[in-house]
Amino acid sequence: MLEASRDRLVGALRADLAAADYTVDAVRRLWGDEADAALLRADRVVARRALRTAPRSPLATLARAFLLADPVDSNALAEALPSLGLGGARELGIAGPHAEGAWRALLDLRPYSAIDATGAVSWWIVSDLGELATGGALDAGHVLGVGGASTTLSSLIPTSPGRRVLDLGTGCGIQSLHAFRHAGAIVATDISRRALELAALTLRLNGIPLGAEGVDLRLGDLFAPVAGERFDRIVSNPPFVITPRRAGVPLYEYRDGGRVGDGIVEEVVRGVVEHLEPGGTAHLLGNWEYRDAMGGDGLARVRRWVEEAGLDAWIIERERQSPAQYAETWIRDGGTRVGSPEFEALAEEWLADFEARGVTGVGFGYMVLRRPSDPAAPRLVRTERLLEELGSTPTGIGDHLMAGFAAHDAIARLDDVALAGLRLRVAPDITEERHQWPGADGPTVIRLRQGGGFARSIDADAALAGLVGASDGELSVAQLIGALAQLLEIDEAALADDLLPRVRELVLTGYLTLDV
Template identity: 60%
Template sequence: MGTVTSALIDLLRTDLTAAHYSVSALTGLWGIEADAALRRNQRVPARRALVALRETLGREETTATLARLFVLGEPVSRENLDAALPLLGAVGAEKLGLVVPVGDGDAVRPLLDLRPYSFIDAAGAGSWWIVSDLGELALGHPLGENHVLGVGGASLTLSGLIMPPPFESVLDLGTGCGIQAMHAARHADRVVATDISARALELAAINVRLNGIDNVEFRLGSLYEPVAGERFDHIISNPPFVITPRAPGVPSYEYRDGGMEGDALVEAVVRGAVDHLTPGGVAQMLGNWEYRSDSDAFDRLETWLGENALDAWIIEREVQQPTQYAETWIRDGGTRPDTADFDRLYEAWLEDFAARTVTRVGFGYLLLRRPVADKHTLRRLERLADALGHNAAGIGAHLAQCLAAHDWQAATDDAQLARATLTVASDVTEERHYWPGQDDPTLMSLHQGSGFGRSVPLTTPLAALVGACDGELAVGAIVGALAQLLEADENDLLAELLPQVRGLVSDGFLEAPAAAPGSH
C-alpha cells in the first residue's frame, strides 16, 4: 500500500468518525424493520425512510448520504459527498476506488460497499468500517467470480466461535475481507492472513488501515503454502468450502470455492493443521462434508484426522439434501430461480453430486488442537441441532471451558475423581415430570442455560449426586451416602456414576476447581 493511499485512508477514517457512521446511526435513520429487510436483500423500506427524512429536514443528512451511497448502492451528488466526507472529498474517494463519476460528473456511484460493523468479543465491545465488493442488490446482476464478500452469516458464526486469548501468533487462512484477522489482532501479537485472491488481500489491507490495526501481515497463496514451515498458536479459517461442480460455465467464486472437487479443500485444511500448530495450539474453522452412498460422513471425517496427534471436536449443526444445497448456493451467487441460467446450474450441481454418489451434505464447526504431549485424548464428533446454543456471541468462551474441563477429567483417574469436590454450574437447572397423584418423578433431566443448551436425562442416583455437588462434599463421599440410602453396593454405584460425572464435567454441567481455561 502506497503512502498516498494510506494517507487517503486516514482521511476517510477521520471523516467517517466525524459523520458518526455507525450501526446504531443507520438503524436510527431507517428503523429496525428496514434493517431486517436489508438483511433479506430488500432496500425499498430503507430508501423510503431516507426520502422521508430528506423531506422532513429539507436537505440530505450527512450519514444518510453515506448510507445511500455505500449501503443501498445508489448514486449521490458530488456536492453531498463532499459535505459527508469533507477531508477526503469526492475526488479522494475516486482516487481510493470507492466511487466513480456518472452522467455529467455531478454525481458519483459506488464501486465498493463500505458499511459499519459492531461486535462484542473477548476484548469487549468494538466497531469498525468494512470495505468489500458490492452485492447483487447494488450491482443489479449476479456476482463476479473474484467477488470479495463482506461480513456475512458465516463470518459472524466463526467470530462467535473463536476461543478467547491469549494467543501470541494467529494464522487466518483464507482471510477474505480480513474480518477474522482483525478480530484476532485485538488479542494476538502477530497475525498472518492469507488468501488465493489478490483482490481480497487488497481490500483486507484497506480495512486494516482504515480501522487503525497495525499487527496483520498479508500473504498471497493457497492453503498453507504461504506459511510453509511456520507454526501458530491459533489457526482460524472460514475457508472457501462450498462444494462446486468442476464443469464449464459454472462460476467459481473465489470467496467460497477453493477449486477442489467436493469437500477436498476442507480435508486439506484439516490434514495440514497438525504441521502448523504449536504445542497446545488450536485450529477453528467452518466446513462442509459429503455423505456418500449409505456411508456416514463422520467416518470420512475420521479418515481425515487419521493417526495424527490432534485432538478433535467436530460439531455438525445441519444436513442438507443435494437439491437444497444446490439451490442455496446458486441463489447466493445472485442467479434468480426463474431463469434458464438457474436451471442450467442446478443440473450441473445435481450431476456433480450424482457422480460421487452424494446423498447429503453436512455443515458444521471443527476445533482441532495439538496437545502439548503430542498424544490426543479428545476425538469427539457429534450432531447438535442448535449448535450455537443460546449465547452465540459467547460460545467461544464455552468451548475453552469445555476443553479445559475435558483435560482435567482426562488427567484425573477414578480414585482422584472420587476425592474431587465439584459444583453445579450456575446456568444449570433440573426439570422433573410426575404422573398425576404420584410422589416419585417419571422423568428427570438437567438443562444447560448457556453453552450449547444441552439437556441430559437423569437417573435417581445421578440426580441425587448432582444435587449434592456443593463444592464441599467429595464425589466419593456423596456416592457412599447414596449407596447406604439406596441399599446398593458402593463400588458398583461408583462404577456406574463416575463415567456420567466425567461427561457432565466435560460438557460444563459440573465444575471442578482445577478445570480452568488454559489448563491443558
C-alpha cells in the first residue's frame, strides 16, 4: 500500500511538471540566456530580476522554488502542483513550510535535456540542494545532481544495445536514465542509501520501473552488490576525488571512495574484468596521480593497471592540474569559499598530503575498457592527451571510441601488404584546410580536421592529403600510393613505408573508414 501510494504521488508530480512545461527550453525562455549563463556561475541575481516582471505562472513558481531555491507563496506552489498538492509535496520530501504563507524546496528538482545519436531526451533530476541553496559547505552525505562529469560520462555511453548494464555508483540516477535507452536491464549500485532513495525518485518520476523490469537498485561498495555477476556494459563515475586522510578534512560520499590517492580508480580498473562478459566494455571517468620519483607518468600508471588486468583500453587525458589547482577545485566544490580561514586550513592539508606522497600533478579524463573476446587477439591499449583539442565534452564519443575498437579489430592482424590492399573511404566529417604564403607555389600548411569524435586536427604533407582526398573506395591504398609516387616523383617503396603507418592511425581514429 505504501509503495502504491508513493507511486500515485510521483505520478501526480510528473503530471504537474509536464503541465507546467517545466523543461530546460521553457525555463530558458522564461528568464533568458543571460540568466541561464549567470546561474552556471552560481549567480541568481539576473534570474531573480527577470522573474520580478514575469507573469505569475506554474513554470515561474517551480523555477523560483527548485532552481533558485527561494521561498515561494504557498498558494502559488499549490497552483503549480495541483495534482500533487502541498501535502503530497511534503510527503515526497520535495518541499515544506518555510514561514507564514511560504514554502521552500527541500530537494533540487530540475529539468534536464540531452541529445545523443538516437535523438533528444527531456527528463527531471532529483538531488540534494547545492551550496547555492544552502549558503554553506555541503553535508558529508550530499547527493550530487547533474554536473560536467555527469554529461561527460553520458557521452561515453555507446548507443548500441546492451543486454545487461551496471551503473556503478549511480548517485542521483542520471546514468541509469541514459543507459536505459539502450539496455535490456540495469543494475545500479551505490554505497549511499540516500543516493539510492533519490535515484529511485528520479527514475520513477521519468517513468522508469524499478526492479528486474527496469533498474535494480542495490546498496553496497563498488562491486560487492554484484559479486559473481557479469554485464555487457559497465558505466561509472566512481568517487575518485583524491582526499587527504587527515583530521578536519571532510569526506563527501559522492566524491570520496575511502581509498588513498587514486587507489579507487585502480581498484575499479582492475575489478571490471571480473564483471564483464567477453567483449563487454566499461565506460569510466577518473583521475590519476603524477609522482616524482616512484610512480612517474600518470597515464603510464593507468596503462600498467590495464595491461596487468588483461584489458583492451582507450584512455583520454583531457586535463591536468597542479596540486594547488586540484586542491582549490575540490575544496570549492565542497562549498568552502576561497580566501576564508576554512579554505586556507584545508588547502594546507591537501598540499601537505600531496608533498608527503610525492604527487606533482593530477590528470583527469575518461576511459573505455574492454574484456577481449579472444585472449589471443592483438591487444589495443592506447593512451592520448587531448588537452587543447577539447574545449568542452564532445557528444557521441562513446560511439566514436567503439568505432575505434572495431577498426583496430579489423586491421590489427593485417601486415602492410594486406593493409595496402584495402579500399578505404574518407569519413564524411573530415575537412581540409590549406594555408600558403602569397605568391608561393604550394601550401605551407595542410590540416585535416575531424568534425565528430574528438575533433582531432592533424597536419599533413601533400602525399598524405592526396591519399586521404582520393580515398573514395574505388582504388586500393597500394594503387593510390603508386599514383601519388608518380605524381610527386617519389620512390614508391619509400612512400609506402612513410604512409602505411599513418594510414593505420587514420583508420584507428576515424579519418578513414573500411569500405564494407
